[in-house]
Amino acid sequence: MEPSTEHAHWAESLRAHGRRVTKQRIAVLDAVERHPHSSADSILATTREALPDMTAQSVYVVLGDLTELGLLRRFEPPHSPALYETRVGDNHHHAVCSQCGRVEDVDCAVGHAPCLTPSDNHGMTIMIADVTYVGVCTECAARAS
Amino acid sequence: MEPSTEHAHWAESLRAHGRRVTKQRIAVLDAVERHPHSSADSILATTREALPDMTAQSVYVVLGDLTELGLLRRFEPPHSPALYETRVGDNHHHAVCSQCGRVEDVDCAVGHAPCLTPSDNHGMTIMIADVTYVGVCTECAARAS
DNA sequence: TCCTTATTGTGAGCTTCTCAAAATAAGTGC
DNA sequence: GCACTTATTTTGAGAAGCTCACAATAAGGA
Numbered sequence: 001m002e003p004s005t006e007h008a009h010w011a012e013s014l015r016a017h018g019r020r021v022t023k024q025r026i027a028v029l030d031a032v033e034r035h036p037h038s039s040a041d042s043i044l045a046t047t048r049e050a051l052p053d054m055t056a057q058s059v060y061v062v063l064g065d066l067t068e069l070g071l072l073r074r075f076e077p078p079h080s081p082a083l084y085e086t087r088v089g090d091n092h093h094h095a096v097c098s099q100c101g102r103v104e105d106v107d108c109a110v111g112h113a114p115c116l117t118p119s120d121n122h123g124m125t126i127m128i129a130d131v132t133y134v135g136v137c138t139e140c141a142a143r144a145s
Numbered sequence: 146m147e148p149s150t151e152h153a154h155w156a157e158s159l160r161a162h163g164r165r166v167t168k169q170r171i172a173v174l175d176a177v178e179r180h181p182h183s184s185a186d187s188i189l190a191t192t193r194e195a196l197p198d199m200t201a202q203s204v205y206v207v208l209g210d211l212t213e214l215g216l217l218r219r220f221e222p223p224h225s226p227a228l229y230e231t232r233v234g235d236n237h238h239h240a241v242c243s244q245c246g247r248v249e250d251v252d253c254a255v256g257h258a259p260c261l262t263p264s265d266n267h268g269m270t271i272m273i274a275d276v277t278y279v280g281v282c283t284e285c286a287a288r289a290s
Numbered sequence: 291t292c293c294t295t296a297t298t299g300t301g302a303g304c305t306t307c308t309c310a311a312a313a314t315a316a317g318t319g320c
Numbered sequence: 321g322c323a324c325t326t327a328t329t330t331t332g333a334g335a336a337g338c339t340c341a342c343a344a345t346a347a348g349g350a
Binding site: 074075076078095097098104106122123124125126127128129130131132133134135136137138141 | 220221267269270275279
Binding site: 165166167184185186201202205206209226227 | 305306307308315316317
């Protein structure tokens, strides 16, 4: 993959974290950016449009590494494989439709990072508040009636 | 398993939901009650203390059914199998130690079921707010220093 | 262009959980 | 208490999602 303009910003991020810029990493970051809330499986499918020889293992390795670096965020809706997104650093939440699995981003409910302050944390130092709303989306509600 | 007094309350709940009272169901409910936040695997181990022939499949079937009935609550901490508890109906939250996996219950932070009201729900009808705090517990913090 | 080593690919395998069908036992009526 | 119906459990196989070890490849510096 030649250094095209649209991916330059990811290349910089990777170098800033001491990572080599590979076509696999760029493909994964690009896939997640274009299709937020996607699973390893669908990320593999997307990357293969540009990189037919991409392997599932590479996707898992890259996703794990980039998530640890903070370039990607991972979350696990109930009864579903892990999903990834490029929107990081704002500790936003997710609403998941229990019928169709559709996922929407939800801004923090009570202002700035209030979810990081539980009433009684049992002495734990809280780093992340993972909030997932589960409900029924408008389409599924309409179909049910 | 003879109808001992201590399990009578579970037997009633099962009958109230039109379920037969079996020693496997009682064993699962008892195991989860005595060890909250336990996985299917450890529930199997606990039930086998009383029922050596208990099978993993029965545990999964029973857990799935009782969760659907509302007698048990299921939640999935990141990077961990599903955990079960008998404390249901109050939509409380969980704090998980990212080092040792320890889980603590956390009451709702902002009063009564505030978490059911996201700022923008994209038209979804929210049923559950699944909140998981991830942090480091006191023991793990002490060990690290 | 060569070299070092980070990164990816190959192949096996693990954990968690699910499905189909046969065996068992709870609850009902006699 | 005994037989009968069918819910429930067990047996056995297997899928999904993810991880590990090690060989092959390629990014970035000399």
